[in-house]
Amino acid sequence: MKIDLHHVTKHFGAFTALDRVDLDIGSGELVALLGPSGSGKTTLLRIIAGLDWPDVGEVRFDGEDALSRSIGERNVGFVFQQYALFRHMSVFENVAFGLRARRRSRRLREAEIRARVEKLLDLVQLDGLAGRLPNQLSGGQRQRVALARALAIEPRVLLLDEPFGALDAKVRKELRRWLRQLHDEIRVTSVFVTHDQEEALEVADRVVVLDRGRIEQAGPPSEVYERPASAFVHEFIGESVALPVAIEFGVVRFAGRTLALDAQGTPNGDANLFIRPYEMVIEADSAAAPLRGTVRRVHGLGPARRVEIALPADGSEHIIEVDAPRSQEVVVGQVVGLRPNDYRIFAASA
Amino acid sequence: MTFQPVTFRGAPAKLGALGARPLAAPGTKRGVSNVRADPAPMRLAVITVAVVFLGLFIVVPLVNVFAQALSKGVFAYFSAITHPDALAAIRLTLVAAGISVGLNLVFGVVAAWAITKYEFRGKSLLITAIDMPFSVSPVISGLVFVLLFGAQGYFGSWLQAHDVAVIFALPGIVLATVFVTFPFVARELIPLMREQGTQDEEAALSLGASGLYTFFRVTLPNVKWALLYGVLLCNARAMGEFGAVSVVSGHVRGETNTMPLHVEILYNEYQFMAAFAVASLLALLALITLLAKEVLAARAAKEQAP
Numbered sequence: 097m098k099i100d101l102h103h104v105t106k107h108f109g110a111f112t113a114l115d116r117v118d119l120d121i122g123s124g125e126l127v128a129l130l131g132p133s134g135s136g137k138t139t140l141l142r143i144i145a146g147l148d149w150p151d152v153g154e155v156r157f158d159g160e161d162a163l164s165r166s167i168g169e170r171n172v173g174f175v176f177q178q179y180a181l182f183r184h185m186s187v188f189e190n191v192a193f194g195l196r197a198r199r200r201s202r203r204l205r206e207a208e209i210r211a212r213v214e215k216l217l218d219l220v221q222l223d224g225l226a227g228r229l230p231n232q233l234s235g236g237q238r239q240r241v242a243l244a245r246a247l248a249i250e251p252r253v254l255l256l257d258e259p260f261g262a263l264d265a266k267v268r269k270e271l272r273r274w275l276r277q278l279h280d281e282i283r284v285t286s287v288f289v290t291h292d293q294e295e296a297l298e299v300a301d302r303v304v305v306l307d308r309g310r311i312e313q314a315g316p317p318s319e320v321y322e323r324p325a326s327a328f329v330h331e332f333i334g335e336s337v338a339l340p341v342a343i344e345f346g347v348v349r350f351a352g353r354t355l356a357l358d359a360q361g362t363p364n365g366d367a368n369l370f371i372r373p374y375e376m377v378i379e380a381d382s383a384a385a386p387l388r389g390t391v392r393r394v395h396g397l398g399p400a401r402r403v404e405i406a407l408p409a410d411g412s413e414h415i416i417e418v419d420a421p422r423s424q425e426v427v428v429g430q431v432v433g434l435r436p437n438d439y440r441i442f443a444a445s446a
Numbered sequence: 447m448t449f450q451p452v453t454f455r456g457a458p459a460k461l462g463a464l465g466a467r468p469l470a471a472p473g474t475k476r477g478v479s480n481v482r483a484d485p486a487p488m489r490l491a492v493i494t495v496a497v498v499f500l501g502l503f504i505v506v507p508l509v510n511v512f513a514q515a516l517s518k519g520v521f522a523y524f525s526a527i528t529h530p531d532a533l534a535a536i537r538l539t540l541v542a543a544g545i546s547v548g549l550n551l552v553f554g555v556v557a558a559w560a561i562t563k564y565e566f567r568g569k570s571l572l573i574t575a576i577d578m579p580f581s582v583s584p585v586i587s588g589l590v591f592v593l594l595f596g597a598q599g600y601f602g603s604w605l606q607a608h609d610v611a612v613i614f615a616l617p618g619i620v621l622a623t624v625f626v627t628f629p630f631v632a633r634e635l636i637p638l639m640r641e642q643g644t645q646d647e648e649a650a651l652s653l654g655a656s657g658l659y660t661f662f663r664v665t666l667p668n669v670k671w672a673l674l675y676g677v678l679l680c681n682a683r684a685m686g687e688f689g690a691v692s693v694v695s696g697h698v699r700g701e702t703n704t705m706p707l708h709v710e711i712l713y714n715e716y717q718f719m720a721a722f723a724v725a726s727l728l729a730l731l732a733l734i735t736l737l738a739k740e741v742l743a744a745r746a747a748k749e750q751a752p
Contacts, residue, residue, distance in 0.1 A: 180645035194653030
């Protein structure tokens with residue numbers, strides 16, 4: 097099912113949780129809402145679900161107004177961060193809850209309920225644990241019960257709030273891969289909230305980056321990572337090296353010196369130059385390179401080493417960390433040149 | 447916006463908390479203050495004081511109640527508690543407690559629900575008001591109703607004109623009992639429901655359950671042990687209440703005397719054995735309450751969710 101959000105705005109007292117959010121989610125898509133805490137991502141998810149209502153704006157499911165419907169009428173599967181399993185019910189009864197809660201006229205026969213629950217437990221690989229109580233399960237198992245319970249009502253949308261937040265690192269990785277596979281199998285439109293960029297980039301078809309109630313960028317993981325639309329996205333996703341620069345009519349200046357770099361159309365004033373650590377090339381010949389600095393520390397194992405370089409800046413120094421291939425010789429104290437292979441410049445926000 | 451429950455859920459915090467917690471963590475270095483490292487005589491002295499105090503002030507009087515009650519033999523004991531006045535007192539106590547506990551069960555659940563699941567103006571006032579009966583002398587609680595519904599009270603003449611008896615009758619006794627015991631259920635539920643948050647209810651609603659279905663299948667089972675515990679305490683207090691009921695009852699023998707009032711009358715008439723016989727029933731109630739409390743605590747601990 098397709099979800100359209102138009103101008104969704106929500107205030108909590110003086111705090112603006114969402115500020116005119118526009119977003120279209122395609123049928124069968126798996127979308128990640130990514131942002132720091134307080135960015136409004138959970139509020140947005142709860143509004144789609146019908147657990148919260150916007151002050152202004154529209155939410156449409158397949159073109160139909162969803163805001164006039166309660167959560168029970170929207171037919172959404174919601175997986176809570178802490179799972180919210182019914183602690184006094186067995187795994188089986190938890191999964192069957194939505195089927196048993198139906199109005200008498202729509203209720204399935206016991207045998208059908210049984211068959212459907214068993215099929216779902218099989219799908220989430222929990223067959224054999226049907227009789228357990230939630231507190232007899234591990235975190236990962238509880239997560240899958242919560243998912244099976246949400247899927248039991250054959251939801252038109254699956255919404256997940258920090259689905260892996262409460263799990264330890266190893267289980268999280270496994271479940272991530274598993275959720276992706278499950279989505280490829282059942283193809284239900286899904287939205288999940290996360291503050292973990294790695295999670296969003298690995299699992300989602302499309303990543304929506306939120307900050308302070310606004311969408312900063314929405315796009316496929318590769319696009320969000322390789323072509324960040326703002327300074328915030330650049331810093332939030334992946335590792336960044338930031339250099340405070342000034343732009344004067346297309347000329348990039350750092351610490352009073354002009355750099356031989358293109359300003360990328362950035363307007364006059366203070367700006368920040370962003371680079372990924374692996375985009376910076378260290379050159380032994382410091383004279384020809386746009387930037388020059390002194391090597392302070394070399395550390396790290398593996399194919400690339402991490403090099404700390406001090407750039408002289410107005411009487412003090414600005415330290416940046418870049419990658420250097422293991423084959424390249426870099427010595428502490430050496431003066432080196434730095435040439436960004438790729439970079440992005442964003443005007444500093446006032 | 448999202449409520450994150452702490453790890454301890456499913457049981458009222460005070461159930462089983464005592465004893466589970468070690469008195470002090472073992473110190474890692476010498477010289478660190480540590481209860482277990484106290485010298486033996488000190489430990490012995492502390493334990494002795496505690497045990498002697500308990501024996502002197504709790505066990506001896508309790509045993510004495512039963513000893514006095516049975517001092518003239520089992521037959522006299524049974525005739526004392528089956529005296530028509532005694533039976534009337536027992537009946538009245540059961541009826542008054544039954545109604546009061548029922549009302550407070552409903553009130554307690556509604557108040558706890560309102561306080562923990564909704565935001566509204568005057569919420570802190572309601573929380574304070576719930577605790578008021580604990581801080582007001584029971585005599586005052588009784589007097590309030592006399593001033594409201596007594597012959598000289600605000601509604602007294604209207605009630606008299608319509609031939610409704612409140613004071614010196616069952617309604618007055620129930621009112622006073624309800625007032626004195628209304629914190630018990632609400633106070634057990636509020637901390638637990640606050641800790642559990644609203645996620646379970648939200649989950650049930652998202653699965654298409656109606657509000658009533660959610661309440662009976664999710665909310666109530668989540669608080670069932672705390673609720674039973676609150677009802678138990680409420681009942682014990684309702685049956686044992688003396689001060690407030692004494693003011694509104696009028697002490698009409700065989701009609702408006704509850705068990706505690708009956709005990710007092712018998713005692714004042716020097717019928718010590720009979721007084722202790724009826725008192726022994728109240729003492730028995732206390733013991734059963736304690737036992738039931740322990741059973742509930744054990745069941746709650748067993749079902750303790752993540």
